[in-house]
Structure formats: structure tokens, C-alpha cells
Amino acid sequence: MTAGIPSRENPITHVADLPGRAAGYAEWPTWTDPAVVAALRDCGVSAPWVHQAEAASHAYEGRHVVISTGTASGKSLAYQLPVLSRLAAGEKANALYLSPTKALGADQLRSVSSLDVPGVRAASFDGDTPMAERDWVRAHANWVFTNPDMLHRGILSAHGRWATFFRRLSCVVVDECHSYRGVFGSHVALLLRRLRRVAEHYGASPVFVLASATTASPASFASRLTGVPCVAVTEDASPRGARTVALWEPPLLEELTGENGAPVRRSAGAETSRILADLVVEGARSLAFIRSRRGAELAALGARRILSEVDPALTETVAAYRSGYLPEERRALEAALLSGRLLGVATTNALELGVDIAGLDAVVLAGYPGTLASFWQQAGRAGRSGDSALVVFVARDDPLDTYLVHHPAALLDRPVETAVLDPANPYVLAPQLACAVAELPLTTPELEMFGGAAAQEVLAELAEQKLLRRRSSGWYWISRDRPHAEVGIRGTGGEQIAVVESDSGRMLGTVDPGAACFAVHPGAVYLHQGSSYVVDELDLETGLALVHAENPDWTTTPREIVDISVLSTQEKQDFGGVSVCLGEVAVTSQVVGYLRRRPSGEVLDHTPLDLPEQSLRTRAVWYTVSSELLASSASDGEVGTGGHRVGTESAGPVGTGDAREGSGAAEATPAGDRGLARSGSQVGARPTRDTGSEVGERSDLSHELRRTPGGAGLVPARVPGALHAAEHAAIGLLPLFATCDRWDIGGVSTAWHEDTGEATVFVHDGHPGGAGFAERGYAAIVPWLAATREAIVSCECPTGCPSCVQSPKCGNGNEPLDKAGAVAVLGTVLGALRQHGT
Numbered sequence: 001m002t003a004g005i006p007s008r009e010n011p012i013t014h015v016a017d018l019p020g021r022a023a024g025y026a027e028w029p030t031w032t033d034p035a036v037v038a039a040l041r042d043c044g045v046s047a048p049w050v051h052q053a054e055a056a057s058h059a060y061e062g063r064h065v066v067i068s069t070g071t072a073s074g075k076s077l078a079y080q081l082p083v084l085s086r087l088a089a090g091e092k093a094n095a096l097y098l099s100p101t102k103a104l105g106a107d108q109l110r111s112v113s114s115l116d117v118p119g120v121r122a123a124s125f126d127g128d129t130p131m132a133e134r135d136w137v138r139a140h141a142n143w144v145f146t147n148p149d150m151l152h153r154g155i156l157s158a159h160g161r162w163a164t165f166f167r168r169l170s171c172v173v174v175d176e177c178h179s180y181r182g183v184f185g186s187h188v189a190l191l192l193r194r195l196r197r198v199a200e201h202y203g204a205s206p207v208f209v210l211a212s213a214t215t216a217s218p219a220s221f222a223s224r225l226t227g228v229p230c231v232a233v234t235e236d237a238s239p240r241g242a243r244t245v246a247l248w249e250p251p252l253l254e255e256l257t258g259e260n261g262a263p264v265r266r267s268a269g270a271e272t273s274r275i276l277a278d279l280v281v282e283g284a285r286s287l288a289f290i291r292s293r294r295g296a297e298l299a300a301l302g303a304r305r306i307l308s309e310v311d312p313a314l315t316e317t318v319a320a321y322r323s324g325y326l327p328e329e330r331r332a333l334e335a336a337l338l339s340g341r342l343l344g345v346a347t348t349n350a351l352e353l354g355v356d357i358a359g360l361d362a363v364v365l366a367g368y369p370g371t372l373a374s375f376w377q378q379a380g381r382a383g384r385s386g387d388s389a390l391v392v393f394v395a396r397d398d399p400l401d402t403y404l405v406h407h408p409a410a411l412l413d414r415p416v417e418t419a420v421l422d423p424a425n426p427y428v429l430a431p432q433l434a435c436a437v438a439e440l441p442l443t444t445p446e447l448e449m450f451g452g453a454a455a456q457e458v459l460a461e462l463a464e465q466k467l468l469r470r471r472s473s474g475w476y477w478i479s480r481d482r483p484h485a486e487v488g489i490r491g492t493g494g495e496q497i498a499v500v501e502s503d504s505g506r507m508l509g510t511v512d513p514g515a516a517c518f519a520v521h522p523g524a525v526y527l528h529q530g531s532s533y534v535v536d537e538l539d540l541e542t543g544l545a546l547v548h549a550e551n552p553d554w555t556t557t558p559r560e561i562v563d564i565s566v567l568s569t570q571e572k573q574d575f576g577g578v579s580v581c582l583g584e585v586a587v588t589s590q591v592v593g594y595l596r597r598r599p600s601g602e603v604l605d606h607t608p609l610d611l612p613e614q615s616l617r618t619r620a621v622w623y624t625v626s627s628e629l630l631a632s633s634a635s636d637g638e639v640g641t642g643g644h645r646v647g648t649e650s651a652g653p654v655g656t657g658d659a660r661e662g663s664g665a666a667e668a669t670p671a672g673d674r675g676l677a678r679s680g681s682q683v684g685a686r687p688t689r690d691t692g693s694e695v696g697e698r699s700d701l702s703h704e705l706r707r708t709p710g711g712a713g714l715v716p717a718r719v720p721g722a723l724h725a726a727e728h729a730a731i732g733l734l735p736l737f738a739t740c741d742r743w744d745i746g747g748v749s750t751a752w753h754e755d756t757g758e759a760t761v762f763v764h765d766g767h768p769g770g771a772g773f774a775e776r777g778y779a780a781i782v783p784w785l786a787a788t789r790e791a792i793v794s795c796e797c798p799t800g801c802p803s804c805v806q807s808p809k810c811g812n813g814n815e816p817l818d819k820a821g822a823v824a825v826l827g828t829v830l831g832a833l834r835q836h837g838t
């Protein structure tokens, strides 16, 4: 694959061999109904693998269980076996299946229905279920396939109509439970508590069976998600072929420069096209995962173009998988890949979950998919028993990817992260408690399952708003309005902004109100399901963004000013001139314009905008550095003076205001496959720009690397750029420790902050109330900042590029940025933390 590439440009930074494994079989559990055994045998399952039998038996015997094993390890069978056996035996043992997407639910329903086990009446109940069928499902189905959204709006809100179903409810399946993280995960955690309460009301006490990709501490995660103690089954006994994993860093391009003259790497997408084409030529059945829909289509197109020059017949064997999640499209694709009619498919993470494609010859990942769980899930599609397979991870021009290709252990040897969720977030707890009380009066003993004291506080506030009333027996809903319709479980607070095509009146998706000015400001290019639109009008009052179809050859990047103030400091640790804090902050931001850029990075123009200020109350982790430490010279005395023209010190904050696009659109715009979302670092501020300091004039990075611990040795004029660069990179690296992606977090840095009285770098959650990411950053401050520094140092560019400190959507135009200064600041902070002990 590297043939023809000059050795000095060899993109491979690491190769690892992962051994294969033979299958471990178990006997069918004695309780398995013979009809189920027969049906499974007909489908080619002659005996269960050990982990399947173990998890199934836990569930059958009434123990809540989470099965957390690799891709295509047959997790479905683990919950199908107990549910189907009871139903086949004629027990009144209803089951409820929950999946994060409708498409996955449809796949699983199809798989259960195809077994055709007598006594099983499986049906879906989601947004697509026709009204006429809904009554039948409520009255007759004994296995209902749905999703959290429908459980929230359509089932729990009207539980009286489901009384019979709930009375017989014996099992709740929570599939792909690792995807319930962040704010969405916190909502689902509380939703499952509501479900338990309603079931109990009807006298049922269902067992929970959770299926998860490999995660760290699955038992504690599952217990936190469901609120009941779960046992974990993690020993994977499914067979697996050996795999070779190659880490690949595209070379820097000599002919192109990006923002502020920074070097640019060949894009991960273009590199993936070439790799995919090579694999297809070799006859390898391959899947390439790309982060965006447009990227997936471009990668397939690129591969076809290359193949057309080699062997035109091969162009037909490459396709893009566009989402839309139609089950029949997936089936056709699975069949085409299986038969070899298709050899190469470029896809978004639409094919990560719930698709029965395994045993491929190769998987290419264009960019880190955000979590190790996703990385292994995607990589797991490669590897047939008996045959070896290839996994290629292609780094994008991004600090986290740079770090990973240069630190293979962080990718290949680390336990998969636990999903972070925070059901105590008052912004999640309040609407969820309102729904819970509206469903059934809440008694004092039930408070515990909703977080005890925190819940009590929230209830008092709801009572003050005259939504509910406290009586001696508990809390009662008194408002005439049911709260459910107002509560979006995939975002936090506020009405979603609807994105509507003016001509047709078609609603394309929704955007979180907090992200609207960023994602759908007038003039913004909005991507939806692979199609491109331009926003004509944004009306925040009516909650409408009007767009028209247009496919311009530029992208738009909002420019924003940001301010942050500390509302309260919950944790603070001092380390001699450096302090690290965790607390509550208010972030105000205002989109003031946008840039139009060509794909090459060339900026066409800047258009000012007049949009209202947005505010976000959330949680943040921040560190401060004293001016003495910033200024005091390093021991070699060289740094901070060489060739640098002194400018004015910036006292204004330089910010990064990432926040995720409204995930209310998740059915239409799945996470990780977002159309236009706020990305990377954005947001500028009111910095007194260090205009006198040209990028090329900044001091040489090599000085910083030779420096011994101590002060940063920065003249004041360099401090804003150093902090800004350190902040960008820290945002890029936090996902390594917090199971978020950079879309979930933002940051602000400033050479002097009025609340701390010192130079400060803030990294904050992008959601109201926070989702637990800042806490993670605080807890992992040393490894996080060490990885941040490493990522910057690992990048070979001289003064900063998108692989280290530049951010593609910096609201401040990536200015000022001082790469060497960032290394110096981070070295100083880490030195202080280590010296004074964390």
C-alpha cells in the first residue's frame, strides 16, 4: 500500500499485530425452549458462544446484566435467548427493546421476526408506526421495539393505555447502551428510572439486559444508566481472525498553505480514497469510515476516479453508504458486500451500529471516531476467522489524531473509556422529574432513585413555578399542560430551531437553540443528508431557519466573540503559581460574522452579522498561571526573546466556543455524522491583536523542547497566543479522557481574567448545566495536559498548523497562536503540578 511513496514520506507511524482467537462454545442453557434452539439452528447458530450463554442465563434468572463484548460477537443472541424462550413457553413475559436509532430497532425486529418462533408477537412502536397499527401493538404485541424518544413521548406519557403491556413486562433490553452518554445519556438514565417506576406501578419488576460495545467498567456504567445493580459479562468467546493495525499520518503538502501560512497535510479523505482504491485493486472487501456524509461520498468518488484509470470495471465495485438508515438499503449493502459485488464502501458511522457486516478484509478509519469504543467497533468489522485482515487508521489534520498516530499505546493498549453521564445535572433532572411526577405522583422514598437531595431541590423549584404541589404523601402534578412534549431528550432546554426548506416547506432537521446562531446563521452553508443548503433567514423567536438548496464551492465559518465569568468555584488546588479549578461558569457569546472559504482554505470574504448574544450556564475546568511563572526565564535563558517583536499585551479573552449542533435531529442527523455543526475552535473575542507578531517571527520550538522545568519565559506579548494555542490543543485532546468529542466542549483563554486575576485557560461543557466532561478534565488534569503538550510537540510543523494548535473553525481566525509559547506554558503548568504533587 505504500508502494510508490518515497521512504522519507512514509506515512506509516506504527504497525501492530493483533492475534486471532478460536470460538468458545457452550451448551444451550437447560431452560432454552426447543423451538428457539431449532429456529437458531436453522439460521446457522449450532451452539451459543460462552459469553452468550452466560449473559442469557443471568437475564433468565432475573439478574440485571450488561454484555460488553466486541463487534459482531453475537450480543443480540444473549437477550434473544431468554426473551424468546419465555414467550415460546407461553409465559406472559413481555419484553421492551430500546435502541438509540429507529434503524437499529428495525434491524433487530427483522432479525427476531425472521426466527419465526411460535408465541412471539414482535412489533415496532416508533415514529414510523402508522396510527392504525398502534392500537394493535399496545393490545397484542409481547415484544415491542422502540427508542428512548418514543418511550418518553409516546409510551410513558400515556402509560394507562399500556397497562396490560406493563403488567406483563418482564425484560427491558437496552441495546448499544454505550451510546447513551453526555446529556442524551443523562436523559436516558432518568427515563429508565421513570420506566421502572411505571412498571412497578403495574406490579412488574423487569430485568434489564444491556448490550454494549467494549467499554471500561461496564457494570458500573450499566448500573448508573439503569439505577439498578448490573453484573457484567465481558469475556468474548466469539471467533476472530488476526488483524494488522497500521497508523497512517498523511504527509505535509509542499504546494499548499492554510490559514496564516500554516502547512497543510493531505486530507484524510483523499488519503482514504487512495487506500480504498488500492484495496479494491487487491480484491479486498473493505469498508472506509469517514466522519461526514459529504466526506464519505467524496471518498467513494475519489476511489472510483482512481480506479477508472486502473480498470474501469472496478469503479462499479465501490459505493458510498449515505445515511437515511433504510433497513432495505442496509440489507442490499450487506448482501452486495457479502457476495463480492461490492468491494469498497465508504460510509459514515451509519454502518457502525447494528449492521451484520463482519469478516471484511480491511477497514480504513479516516480520522479518530471520537471514542475508543467506536474505534474498536469500526475496526471490528475487519477480520475473518482463519484469515488475517487489515485496519488502517488515517490521521486527520487535528491535534488528537496527531497524538494518537505518534502514541500508539493511547489507541491500541488503553482500556476503552467509560461513557460519561450525569443524571444529577439540574437541566436534565428538572424536565425529567416534571415528566415523572406528571406520570405518577412521586413519593418521598422514590426520591432516592432520582438523586435524593438534588431531586428535592429541583422539586421545590417546580413547586414554586406552580407546576406541582407537595402533599404529605408526595409530589403531585397540578399544571394542565403535560410536560412531555416540551422535553427534548437529545439536547438541553429550549425549543429546537426547525430548519425548513422555503420552497417545499419540508423540515430538514432541528438545531439546538444554543447552537443556532452558529450553525444556521444567515448565509451559513447547512449540510443535510449529503445535500447542501444555504440559510436565507434565521428567526429565533419563531424558531425557524429558512434554507434553500444550493451547493456552493465554499464553506462558511462563523466568527464569534466570547466572554466567560466564574459563577462559583467548587474545587480548587494550588500548585505554587498554578491553580486548577472546577466550577460553574457563564459563557456569553455572539456570532458577529462569518467567513466564506474555498475547500483549499482560501478565505473569500468576511460578512458581518447582527445576531443576539447567547448565554450558557455550564461547568468548566480551568487553570491559572501567575504572571511571575509566565515571565520567569527558563534555565537556559534563551526562550522568549529570540526574534520576537514585542507587541501589546492582550487582556481580552480569546475564546473557543464549541457546542454541539442540536441533537434533537439525531434521527435525521446522527451523531458523528453531523451536517453543519460548530466545530473545532471557534470564537474569538476582543483581543488586542498581537498584530506586530508574525507567525514566522515566533521563537523556535526547539528551544522550548530543550528547556528545563521552571517558568515559561514568555514576554507579555506572547502570552495571549501561547494560552490560545494551549487551549485549542487541550480541547482537541480532552475527548481522549472524557468520552466527549470536541463538539461537546468549548474554551476561552485570556492573559488576564477579572475573576481569577491571572492568566487563565478555561475548557467548558457545551451544554447547559454540563454533562460531566469538565469533571473528567479536572480529574485527569495531568495526563490530559501532558497529552496536550505531547500532541503539540509531536507535530513537525514549525509554528502551528491544524494538526496541533490551529482549529479549523476558530472564531478568532486562529490568531494569535504561539505554538512554542503553548509548549512553554504547558511545560510550566505540568512542572508545577508535578512538583507540588497532584
Ligand SMILES: Nc1ncnc2c1ncn2[C@@H]1O[C@H](COP(=O)(O)OP(=O)(O)OP(=O)(O)O)[C@@H](O)[C@H]1O
Pocket: 044, 045, 046, 047, 048, 049, 052, 070, 071, 072, 073, 074, 075, 076, 077, 352, 353, 354, 355, 356
Ligand atoms: N453462537 C453463534 N454461532 C455462530 N454465529 C453466531 C452466533 N451468535 C451470533 N452469530 C452470528 O454473528 C453475527 C453477529 O451477531 P450480532 O449482530 O448479534 O452481533 P453484535 O455483537 O450484536 O454485533 P454489533 O457489534 O454489530 O452490535 C450474526 O450474523 C449472528 O447470526
